[in-house]
Amino acid sequence: MTKHRHFIIHKPYGFLSQFINNQTKRRKKLLGELDFDFPEKTMAIGRLDVKSEGLLLLTTDGKVSDHITTRGKVEKEYYVQVDGAITNEAIEKLKNGIEIGIHGEKYMTKPCKVVVIENPNFPERIYKVRDDRHGPTSWISVTLQEGKYRQVRKMTSAAGFPTLRLVRVRVGDIVLNDLKAGEVIEVDKLY
DSSP, X not given: OOOOOEEXXXXXXXXXXXXXXXXXXXXXXXXXXXXXXXXXXXXXXXXXXXXXXXXXXXXXXXXXXXXXXXXXXXOEEEEEEEESOOOHHHHHHXXXXXXXXXXXXXXXXXXXXXXXXXXXXXXXXXXXXXXXXXXXXXXXXXXXXXXXXXXXXXXXHHTTOOEEEEEEEEETTEEOTTOOTTOEEEESOOO
């Protein structure tokens, strides 16, 4: 019986959530470039786009990946910096479900948890978001049980407050805590 391996990483800004780049045009940073020797057949559980950062789970066990990504029961929490001083009306729209586009089709998001939070004081990114000269920003926590393509970014944009920075801080009971960008921890199990 094969012993599967599991990892928790803090995906840095600018990295793809994969080990192989299927695009031939532009060179992008891949997870295999992090300072860690991942075993063969390691896969990301879910994805974070290139501009997103934070908690990413990796495994060699497809069943664990399937449990987290396709059953829709595992919560994912994101801290999101949005452009502007977010309104209560926008928060309610996000909470109750908002229409977004997924691969050219209209999609109504499922109800979720959304609250305004204080600036979480994450370390500065290599590529600065922007400064206060361009107007106010707000931070919100968005907790979903689904995960459509670029969903959180599309939701905040549809509510009138585009995402400036997105950091996943929790998947189920697993939290980002004090992991630094690019840091990898191997764990005995994920779920």
